Structures are given as structure tokens and as C-alpha cells.
Amino acid sequence: MKQGVNVAVKPQKQKDSFLVGLGRYLGNFKEQLVILVALAGLCMVLSVLSPNFLTKSNFLDIARVVSINGIMAAGMTLVILTGGIDLSVGSIFALAGVIAAALIPGSYSESPFVTTFKLPVPAAILVGLLVGVLIGYINGLVITRFRIEPFVVTLGMMSFARGLTYLYSGGYPINFKPMPPGFQWVGQGYVFGLPTPTIIFVFVIALCWWILRYTAFGRTIYAIGGNEEAARLSGMNTRRIKRLTYLFLGALAAFSGIVMASRVAAGSPVAGIGYELDVIAGVVIGGTSLAGGRGSIFGTVLGVFMLGVIENGLNLLGVSTYYQYIIKGMILIMATGIDGYYRKKRCY
Amino acid sequence: MKTDNILEMRGISKSFPGVKALQGINFTVRKGEVHCLAGANGAGKSTLMKILSGAYQADSGEIWIDGQKVHLRNPIDALKAGIGTIYQELSIVPKLTAAENIFLNNYPQKGLIVDWRKISQLSRDIFAGIGIKNIDVDRPVETLTIGHQQLVELVKVLVQKAKIVIMDEPSATLSAEEFNVLKGVINPHSAPLDIITNVFLGH
DSSP states (O other): OOOOOOOOOOOOOOOOOOHHHHHHHHHHHHHHHHHHHHHHHHHHHHHHHOTTTTTTHHHHHHHHHHHHHHHHHHHHHHHTTTOOOSSSHHHHHHHHHHHHHHHSTTTSSTTTTTSSSSOHHHHHHHHHHHHHHHHHHHHHHHHHSSSOOOOHHHHHHHHHHHHHHHHHHHTEEEEEEEEHHHHHHHOOOOTTTTTTHHHHHHHHHHHHHHHHSSSSHHHHHHHHHOOHHHHTTTOOOHHHHHHHHHHHHHHHHHHHHHHHHHTTTTTTTTTTHHHHHHHHHHHHTTOOOTTTTOHHHHHHHHHHHHHHHHHHHHHHOOOOOOHHHHHHHHHHHHHHHHHHHHHHHHHH | OOOOOEEEEEEEEEEEEEEEEEEEEEEEEEETTTEEEOOTSSSHHHHHHHHHHTTSSSSEEEEEETTEEEOOSSSSHHHHTEEEEESSOOSSSSTTHHHHHHHHTTEETTEEOOOOOHHHHHHHHHHHHTTSSSOOOOSSSGGGGGHHHHHHHHHHHHHHOOSSSESTTTTTTOOOOHHHEEEEETTTTTOOEEEEEEOOOOO
């Protein structure tokens, strides 16, 4: 232990100089700076290797792809910061996408459950979101009430929700003829020259950043992940906070699934299979510790962009998808290794 | 009748399988007093304090605080009753700043927003009030000395408006200099506190 090391004397009421403050602020992002540099390096290499990399259309493409995962990764950051995990995001993604699509005017499917009953677009989206909220709430309730490992509960939910999706859709995709323009805009439209999903992503990121930095709810998330016993002894309702994080992630996963349904113009029951890997990998690569209590939304943004750029680059270079899985897996393990290394260093 | 006794424990008994740890203990604290429980290992000091802090339940006996009978089923009940405990295993969140730890779950807010400036300022003022000026409240607690970490715990308990403060072996991890600061804080003539200390006793 670092005993007897004296803290620098700091006179009362005197403000830190700007540079000291800035230095301290940047010091909080040491790990993220490493990723930022790696990301910049990767972009430089790719721009040399592929003439198509540095084009506007390619960047918009990356932004669009990253946004779908990024919306979920933002919510996943909150869950992981409490020391939890949610493996059911891919299934919530599919279920919400299928249900919302089935309720939107113009959709049709072979499934007997997909009826002619339709709702206005915003109402259909809302129903999809509520499905995500409900599943997230059940996740959180089972985890906190019965004290079952989040890994196990959400692994079970991953299968359960996927089963519901198949049952409801009969395994058939839900297609549109024609797709209402309002719904089309959600996944395929543009705002200020940026894809709508990207605008939604930016909004979600800003919201999560604000929650984590400035609300008592967000600070409690850090406290629970940092020392749950201390949080509880301070009188915090740690179970309620945890339930809320799963509920919030459920809503975001559902929203992401709805955006995806709009983007590909279909509610697919096989959508989002394996997405939990990409989402969790994005969060972990961004420097958020799986043990909880340490990490940031800023890091998660970098993490999902890192994965997005790697995938995009490998596609541009014509590398087979099979290799992409191998490379993504390796990067995830490496990022976790770096996390462990930093943690050991911090343990004095 | 108004009583001077801020705390009365009456007839407290507690058994663990195979051992009777406490038998009919009476313990009274008046406002402004500092008590020290001394005894050999296994004498039951910690058990009594754990009952008072809500960590254990007494088998029999009553606890009265400020003339009111209380039931302390868990540490949160004890906190609400005005009993603050400084645990030996520190109950702080290492990654958060000293200031934030002090105001954990007690954040001063501007509307929906946590008021960081006020948290820092208040923390600095409180530390200054107990005569500690060289603590950087904006640093993560894990980067402070153990002694300062313990002082953060103490201040946190004060902010929670504890009427009675329990310290379990407070001097065990402190340097001589830090111990002097602590002695100043628990001096009954200078501190507006009612403190029970459970001081480590070598044997």
C-alpha cells in the first residue's frame, strides 16, 4: 500500500491553473487516448491500402453501421459499469424489430400471428420499445430479486426472447409493400447530410454521457460497480438502480432493432444473432472494465468505431468474413488483457 | 422525560453457535462523551459495536437513542437512527473522488444535475473545519493515503448527520501525524460529536 505518500498541498479556495485542470482532465482518459491513437493509426494504414477508404460515402457507411451497434453499446456501458452484463440484446433487437414491423401499415408475412391489425408508425415503434423495456425489466428483476448471475439470466433470456421471435414470426421475415415513408426515414433517411441512425446514435451517446456525469442515477451506477457494499451502506437502493440499467438497455436494444428493420426494410427473426459479442466487445475495447466501476461513454464510442473501421477495412481489402470473426475475437481478448494489465498496475 | 443519554443499550445478549459473546450488557453514552471499549481478543467489543451498527441482531435487549427505542435490522436502519460507523474494511468507492465519496447518495443538486462545484467546495470546507488543509478532495480516493481515506470516511459519516460515531480500531492504520489529527477530531472539548471509539488493544 502507498502509505506515507503525502498529497500535494493545495491552498484553500485557490483555483487550479488551467493547465493543471486540463492535465488532470486528460489524465482520466489515458486508456482512451491509447485507443484514439490506435484508431487514427488504423485509419491511416487503411487509407494507404485502399483508395476507397477515405471517401465520404465510405465514412457515411461506417457511421451507419456503427450506429446500430453503438446505440446498444451505450446502454451496455451502463450495465457493465454496475458490474453486470446483458447477453440478450441481440434477441431483444430481433423481437422488437419483428413486432414493430408487423404493426406498421404495409407490412405482410406468412406468419399466422402477423395480422392485418396495424398502428400508426410512431405507435408501432412505441410498442416495439415497450417490448424491449419489458424484457429488460424482467432481466433486472430476476437478477436482483433472485440474485442469479446476470450472465446466466441474460443467457437464458437470449434463448427465451429468440424463441418468442421465431414463434411470433413463424420464422418468416416481415416485409413491406409499400413501406411508409415515415418508417423508411428512421433507418434510411438523412438529417443534415448524416444518416438518421447516426443522428439517433449521437443523441443516445449525449444522453448517456449526461446521465453518467451529472445525474445521481449515473453516479450511483459508478458507485455500485466500484464498491457495491459501500453503495448499499450509503443507503442507495442498489437493486433498483441495477434494474433500471437493464430496463434502459432493453429499450435501446429494441430501438436499435427497429432502426435496423427500417434500414433493411424487413423485420427479420434472425436479426441480431451474435450482436451481443460486437456490443460487449465495443464497450470493453473502449476501456470499460467488466468488473464494473470504471469506464466511460467516450471510450465506448471509440470502441465501436474501432470495430466498425476494422470490419469496413477488411471488407474493402476483400478479406473473407471468416477471418473477420477470428480478428474480432483476437482484438476482444487483447483489449481485455490490456484492461487486466491496467487494473493490476492500479492495485499498488 | 428528556434524557441526557443519547444512547442506552440495555441487557444486550448475543450468542454464536458454541459461544456466548455478550450476556446482559448495559452501555450508556451521554451527549458529548467519548468512550473507548477495551478488552482482550474475544471479549465482545466488536460484537457489541456490530449490534449497534446494525450488522448483527441482538438475541435480547433494547437499544434506545435520544429516549426512543429503535430496532436496527441492518446498517441502513442504524444510519437513519443517527449511528455512523467507520468500518475497518473501508466502505469507500476507490475510483470516485474523495468529495464524491463524502456525498455519496447525498448529492447536492441543481435541479436534475449533480452540483460538482458545490460538492468540492463543501468537502474542502468540512476538511478545513477539522483542521486538514492538505487533502485534494478532487482526486480519486484510491490515490490518497490510508489515513486520509479514513478521514474521508469520518467526514462522510459527519455529513450523514450521525449523532453517534463508531470507530473500529481507528488508529490501526494511521501514521502518527494522522493519528494526531484524528485525536483532535474526537476531542470532546473541541468537537461537536458524540463518539464511541473501539480502540485496538494489543495483548
